[in-house]
Amino acid sequence: MTFDMNDVAPQQSGDLIPDGTFAKVTMSIRKGGTDGTSEVDRGLLKPSSQPGSDVLMVDAEFTVAEGPHARRKFWQNFTVQGGKLDEQGQSIGWKISKSQFRAMIDSALGLNPEDMSEGAKAKRVLRGLADLDGITFVAKIQIEPNRNPAYKDANKLDHVVLPTAPEWQKVMDGETVPTQPSNKPRPAAAPAQPVAPSWGQPQPAAEPVPQTPPAAAPGNGPAWLNP
Numbered sequence: 001m002t003f004d005m006n007d008v009a010p011q012q013s014g015d016l017i018p019d020g021t022f023a024k025v026t027m028s029i030r031k032g033g034t035d036g037t038s039e040v041d042r043g044l045l046k047p048s049s050q051p052g053s054d055v056l057m058v059d060a061e062f063t064v065a066e067g068p069h070a071r072r073k074f075w076q077n078f079t080v081q082g083g084k085l086d087e088q089g090q091s092i093g094w095k096i097s098k099s100q101f102r103a104m105i106d107s108a109l110g111l112n113p114e115d116m117s118e119g120a121k122a123k124r125v126l127r128g129l130a131d132l133d134g135i136t137f138v139a140k141i142q143i144e145p146n147r148n149p150a151y152k153d154a155n156k157l158d159h160v161v162l163p164t165a166p167e168w169q170k171v172m173d174g175e176t177v178p179t180q181p182s183n184k185p186r187p188a189a190a191p192a193q194p195v196a197p198s199w200g201q202p203q204p205a206a207e208p209v210p211q212t213p214p215a216a217a218p219g220n221g222p223a224w225l226n227p
Contacts, residue, residue: 016143016153016154016155017064017069017072017074017141017143017155018143018179018181019141019142019143019179019181019182020140020141020142020158020179020180020181020182021069021140021141021179022138022139022140022141022161022167022170022171022177022179022180023064023065023066023067023069023138023139023141023171024064024065024066024067024136024137024138024139024171024172025062025063025064025065025136025137025138025139025141026062026063026065026134026135026136027060027061027062027104027132027133027134027135027136027137028060028061028062028063028133028134029044029058029059029060029061029129029130029132029133030046030059030060030061031043031044031046031059032044032045032046032047032056032057032059033045033046033047034046034047034056036056036080036081036128036129036130037128038127038128038129038130039127039128040127040128040130040131041128041129041130044058044128044129044130045057045058045080045081045129046058046059046077048082053082053083054081054082054083055079055081055082055083055093056079056080056081056082057077057078057079057080058077058078058080058097058129058132059075059077060075060076060077060078061073061074061075062074062075062076062139062157065136066174067174067176068176074141074154074155074156074157075154076156076157078093078097078100078101079091079093079094079096079097080093080094080097080129081094100157100159100160101129101132102124103137103159103160103162104132104135104137104160105123105124105135105137106124106160106162106163107137107138107139107160107161107162107163107168108135108136108137109123110163110172111123111124111163112163112164113162113163113164137160137161138160138161138167138168138171138172139157139158139159139160139161140157140158140159140160140161140167140180141155141156141157141158142155142156142157142158142182143155143156143182144156158182
């Protein structure tokens with residue numbers, strides 16, 4: 001038996017996607033094992049790892065669909081339940097995520113965000129969050145500095161690019177759009193605590209090394225999100 005290594009893509013660089021990159025990306029949802037409120041969202045949500053937290057999230061994996069960074073990936077969580085509440089008692093995190101999800105649909109389908117016709121409104125109605133699995137849209141990608149300089153920075157979604165932005169059409173046409181770095185400053189690190197001598201009080205435990213989450217196979221998503 002032989003193993004043919006010619007049919008796989010070359011090894012990719014571990015460098016981050018440049019800050020401010022515009023690209024078409026596909027979002028896959030990695031199931032977290034907790035049920036959502038919709039029948040199609042069984043086992044979809046991921047609970048927070050923070051003790052006592054009631055936050056439930058969509059664990060998203062983004063894959064660049066085409067262009068010079070094709071097949072590169074980054075990951076991001078979107079709060080859909082729990083966390084801090086606003087004056088009306090609604091989850092602030094969910095309101096932010098819901099706005100981003102709507103923008104993904106508008107970007108994927110070429111909808112003007114101000115289009116509130118019955119046809120456009122119908123396309124923004126989901127059976128559940130699982131319907132967003134496999135959606136492809138135009139994104140601006142950023143590099144998010146890690147608060148702890150001992151850990152690596154990471155790519156994140158800066159924002160969803162809407163059809164009303166000039167970059168959207170250029171990316172959809174396969175053009176290369178110049179990067180627009182966000183130039184976010186590195187968050188201030190927590191002040192260092194004095195270290196007690198070994199013969200004094202015990203030393204604090206070492207921080208665990210973060211693990212890169214495993215990749216999941218991308219889903220197909222509903223047909224209307226993948227024209």
